[in-house]
Amino acid sequence: MLLAFLAAFAVSALPYASSQVCSGGVMNQTYIDSLINDINTRRAALMKGEQENGTTNKKLPKGKNINKIAWSCDLELAAIKAVDGKCVTQAPNTPSGNTGFFASYDDPDYYDTLIMLSIWTSQIEAHSFPDTAIGQDSVKYDNDQLRNYANLVRGTTTSFGCVEMKCKDQNKFTSYCLTNQPELQKNEVVYEVGNGACTQDNDCSGGATCDTASGLCVPASTTTTAGSATTTTLATTTTTTTTTTTTTTAGGVLPNPGAGENTRCPQNSGMTDALRNQFLNMHNYRRQVTEHIAELAKGNIAKKNGNLLPKGANMARLRYNCGLEAAAAQFVQQCPTAISPESSRSGQGENFFRRNGIPDFTNAANRAVTSWWKVVRQENGIGMQVTFRQHHVSTPIVSFTQMGWAKTRKIGCAIARCSSDYVVACRYEPRGNQVDQVVYAKGNPCTACDQGAWCTEGALCTLS
Structure with missing residues (x-):
């Protein structure tokens, strides 16, 4: 009931409300596809050993069991609730068990979540994992300047959801996104080191299947029904419309x-x-x-x-x-x-x-x-x-x-x-x-x- 009220309250400020994918949500399929594809492109580069480690002129090691991330209606609704259906200037309290990503600016005509996501994941282009964090079995978190990138490519993460609000009467923009994993702490594993892109289901563990197009693993719990399911998977969507x-x-x-x-x-x-x-x-x-x-x-x-x-x-x-x-x-x-x-x-x-x-x-x-x-x-x-x-x-x-x-x-x-x-x-x-x-x-x-x-x-x- 509360979520329905917040969604109704925010319609004038939230984009895409007329074509939302999630019941009570605000984001449309095209925008969701773009956000998810951006994250999975970064994750696939990591899995394949194609990701440069900052400005070190070295590439990060190939991965294994890196999941293909999917959109979560639950996380989208949690993000809407966290900002209270408003454009806010301070990051809300992150729900327990999640990692939050927040941006707030004046001038809503010039800001959107897709660009924020690009900035968050681009941290790896300016900063690097130290050699001490790169082991034979895993790459661990040991650089706070990679906070956003590391949490977005974390191998065990499976879900992502956001709210975007543009309040033109206040000249404000707010974006708030969540993943389904708690925030990485120092020396926790970002991803497992392995042989690279999966080519068959046996390359993925825990009942996950292999998406050969991206080389990422699709978790067994991911569903495919966008309108009513808790999680919207984009496993078959490798390009936007x-x-x-x-x-x-x-x-x-x-x-x-x-x-x-x-x-x-x-x-x-x-x-x-x-x-x-x-x-x-x-x-x-x-x-x-x-x-x-x-x-x-x-x-x-x-x-x-x-x-x-x-x-x-x-x-x-x-x-x-x-x-x-x-x-x-x-x-x-x-x-x-x-x-x-x-x-x-x-x-x-x-x-x-x-x-x-x-x-x-x-x-x-x-x-x-x-x-x-x-x-x-x-x-x-x-x-x-x-x-x-x-x-x-x-x-x-x-x-x-x-x-x-x-x-x-x-x-x-x-x-x-x-x-x-x-x-x-x-x-x-x-x-x-x-x-x-x-x-x-x-x-x-x-x-x-x-x-x-x-x-x-x-x-x-x-x-x-």
Whole structure:
């Protein structure tokens, strides 16, 4: 009765209430698929021995008995109850036997749980398990900077559920997620070391079956009835609906608006609003800083040598541009294998990504933006004067410097599926990476904004 009241109370603030999967819940199937696929992609990389251990240039050992996680209606409802049907600014008390993941920000138009999940799991790209935690039989928890990542990929975890609330009248966003395992303590096992991806049911223990597509084990207790079951399993869902309905032009397959709304740039038929928001938000998150996300504007980005880059005084908030998207779409439909010639995009910057082994368009967008940004921690590059020099041209650091180029104001992106690969490109105006110019002005955040700009909570200069 209480849960029903909370759900009814929160309808105006909770997204997706008209198409919820769980009775009394608020999340729709497409969004659930995206969240679950993101986690299982990380878990599969761990199982297969493909996950790099932070910036150590080493990979974590292959796993065994790592479960394929499924959505839990019970956990979704518990998350709704924990936030009391409201946008809250303080993390609620975590229910006994669970691990909680919390985010709260102003400006609900620019935040969603999918991006929060990306940030939580991306901890492994900047931090590492110490050698003492990596044994022949298991990898153990021994680094609090990996708290979110380690708990989300924990091998014995089977269920995950969230609530997301956007309260526009309060200008607030809240995301709260739970797993069905208590929070890891020091020296507890994150996952067992083994021979890697399962290929048959005998490779999984405890009555679990092998999902050969992901190489993960599906627990015997996982059910398959979404509407009434306690747990919604996505064992047969390896891609989101964006990969089942497509538009093909010149070889590349674009996400079709039939798989999602296309109101932002209706003249561009091969893109969805959800993907547009994902690209835009992931860029602005990294350019800004909030209480929970320390990024470029406030001087919290570390270089490869561990030194923090200076604070940024004039970092502009990016706006999405339909024309740049159209140009990027025309390019990726050709299924290119490298960045486009600069002469073909006068005045536009570009970042490029192509990979296989990615389950869907949403994951491709996530992987692309993450790969462009993380080079700052992996490559020798920009100095403390944050000036782009001739020797930076055509080096890996250019993807980071373009993403962090303060005077860039517009972005537009596109994705195409080319056979088993996903090809991603983002275009930027004004372009960055101009030789002998600064990437951004050094100084306290928002102290060098253009006239008429106001400063966001995340320290970005914003023009109306």
